Amino acid sequence: QVQLVESGGGLVQAGGSLRLSCVASGRPFSTYAMGWFRQAPGKERELAATINWTGARTWYADSVKGRSTISRDNGKSTVYLQMNSLKPEDTAVYYCAATVRDPRGGTFIGDFWGQGTQVTVSS
Secondary structure: OEEEEEEOOEEEEOOOOEEEEEEEEEOOHHHOEEEEEEEOOOOOOEEEEEEOOOOOOEEEOOOOOOOEEEEEEOOOOEEEEEEOOOOHHHOEEEEEEEEOOOOEOOEOOOOEEOOOEEEEEEO
């Protein structure tokens, strides 16, 4: 079992930056690939970024590519999502998820989920 707790969300103006964090507890963090999803009001949850166990391989959705960086610190059991040049359309609840599977491309099936952190970008 893995428990995930996100933080770092908030209200930011368009063009600003935020760094989301997700701290994991439970089983060894390095055994899980991690992903960040987001869900905007009235829309389906979408995968934003993934990172494999070692951090050597990452993937980004087109909607965040070039503006976001996913990273992990296995020593701190934490995965991050640095988001820059934020846009109002980035407004969503952001969730981190963990999986025992190797994420390939835009495929990520979460085994464990956090509760989410709200990101609101004002224009």
